[in-house]
Amino acid sequence: MTSTGTRPAEPAAVARPSRTSHRTLVRWGVRHGLPAAYLSRAARRGDLTGRLLRDPAQREQPYELYEQLRAIGPLAPGSLGPVTTxxxxxxxxxxxxxxxxxxxxxxxxxxxxxxxxYGDELDATGVAEPPSMLVVDPPDHTRYRRLVSRAFTPRAIAAFEPMIRRTADELLDALERRADGPVDLVEGYAEQLPVLVIAELLGVPTDRREDFLRWGSAAAATLDPGLPLRRYVAAEKALRAMHAFLRGHFDRLRRDPGDDLVSRLVGLPGEEALTERELHATVMLLLGAGFETTVNLLGNAVVLLDAHRDQWNALRAAPEGWANAVEEVLRHDSPVQITGRNVRTDVEVAGQRFRAGGRVTLLLGAANRDPEVFADPARFDVTRANARDHLAFSGGIHYCLGAGLARLEGVVGLQALSERFPGLRVDGRPVRRDLQTLRGFEVLPVRLR
Ligand code: HEM
Incomplete structure (x- = not known):
């Protein structure tokens, strides 16, 4: 190691970006710095949860480590408490x-x-912090969810099908004009379709979609524990920009409400009215969850079907198979890999006692490859009879509100793509997103013809 002879250099992970406020540093420290130090130490001692969350190689390929955890038992002990596969x-x-x-x-x-x-500040709040419905229990959860669920009923979603198809076709028309050269399918299609659809559904301006994508991609990192300071600062900057946009948007809707979900939320009367913080949390979650996950479903699907060409061809011949194919992609390479729950009251599960105040980590991506439920689970098979039994959309009261929409975007988006470019091939090395909780591709080079 070289020495400067004066002051020891700060380690890269905590090198302080210029003009980072004290409050930001405290926020980062408590949410990411401390967990990073704790998990890294655990990983060095051989703890598998620590390795899963700290070793960058696991972002590329977590499935081997999941099998090591599975071999320990249904509940493996770990540095963050029990982990289940x-x-x-x-x-x-x-x-x-x-x-x-x-x-x-x-x-x-x-x-x-x-x-x-001290670190609490509305404008720096992400989707995995209260009062986001994702991280609050009833009765608040019930109240928030009820306010928005009407927009996501099967009937409401089915009515959006023509819009989704039209949006997909417009994106494909634009790709057609670039079809002679290599194309990044994430940038040109997989990330565009979900952001355009959710913006349309919520009534937020679609012409801000490049901003949403930029902010969403920086902010998605806050779902992972232990972010380095520089990435956290970038994420916080994106969150501030998103909150500022939302504030302006809510003001516009207060003056001039439309016939959309956000106008309704902004104008809720009397006791039903949401506080400013609840409004930001709810709309930010709907917007972010609406496009940060479905992009991964589309990208993962294209890569899997490229590797299983016979299945791509079979789907082209019998497009009614797309619905099950989408389930199999969600099962085999789940866009949300990890979640967790806190123990509210003492309870026993799988013969193990859980004490109130404890935590359990749920590896959804591993549960979806459980051989007790899925025969030969590592095999990708779009005709698998029970593919839909996966937990990719979670379960219980937090079951994904947008599952129906995501499924529809998956089916319509992939079918339209395969019809327009039947000869599509991955051409180059797809690059995974540098994330652990969300699993998908950042760059997906393809040849369209
Ligand atoms: C393939 C795409 C998607 C996947 C894999 C996915 C996955 C998930 C998962 C796993 C959860 C629950 C996490 C937990 O239990 O801790 C969740 C919750 C949620 N998702 Fe999705 N999601 C997708 C698309 C969408 C879309 C398009 C929307 C549209 C708005 C959406 C909105 C939400 C909301 C609002 C919640 C919170 C529900 C609650 O806490 O009650 N998701 N999603």
Missing amino acids: SHAVAGEVLRSEAFGVGWDRSAAPRAIRWALE
Whole structure:
């Protein structure tokens, strides 16, 4: 190691970007710096959860490590508490009222409580922080979810099918004009379709989609524990830009409401009215969840079907198979790999006692390859009879609100793509997103003809 002879250099992970505020540093420290240090130490001692969350190689290929965890048992001990790869255990935890997503801050050490309070700021709040419905328990969860679920009923979603098809066709028309050269299918299609569809559905301006994509991609990293400071600062900048956009958008809708979900949320009367913070959390979650996940479904599907050309050809010949193919992609390479639950009341699951205040990590991507449920689980088979039994959309009261929409975008988007460019091939090395919780591609080079 070289020495400067004066002050020891800060390690790269905590090198302080210029003009980072004290509050940002505290926020990063408590949410990412401390977990990173803890998990890295655990990983060095051989802890598999630590390795999963800290070793960059696991972002490319987590499935071997999942099998090591599975070999230990349905609940493997780990640095963050028990971890499950079992479909039955994950399903039971997700459905059980003894587990929840809320966290009782009052039980945390004083320094952590201080840091959380000091670092609390609406404009730096991400989708995995309260009051986002993703991380609050009933009764608040029930209230938020009820306010928005009407826009996501099977009937409401089915009515969007022509718009999804039209959007896909327009994107494909634009690709057609570039079809002679190499194309990045994420940039030209997989990320565009979901962002355009959710923007249309929520009534936010589609011409801001490049901003949404840029902000969403930086902010998605906050779902992973242990972000390096520089990435956290970039994510926070994106979150601030997104909140500023939302604030302006809400103001416009207050003056001039439209016939859309966000106008309705902004104008809720009396006791139903959402606070400013609840409004930001709800709309940011709908917008972000609407495009940050479905892009991965589309990208993962294209890569898998390129590697299984016979199945791509079979789907072209019998397009009614696309619905099941989408389920198999969701099962085989799940866009959301990891979630977790906090123990609310003492309970026993799979013969193990859980004490209130503890935590369990659910590896959805591993549960979806549980041999107890899926025969020969590592095999990709678009005709698999029980593909739909996956937990890719989670389960219980937090079951993905947008599952119907994502499925429809998957089927319509992939079928339209295969009809327009039947000879499409991956051409070059796809690059995975540098994320652990979300799994998908950042760059997907293809030849369209
Ligand atoms: C392939 C695409 C998608 C996947 C794999 C996916 C996956 C998930 C998962 C796993 C959860 C629950 C996490 C947990 O239980 O801790 C969730 C929740 C949620 N998703 Fe999705 N999602 C997708 C698309 C969408 C879309 C298009 C929307 C549209 C708005 C959406 C909106 C939501 C919302 C609002 C929640 C929170 C529900 C609650 O807490 O009650 N998702 N999603």
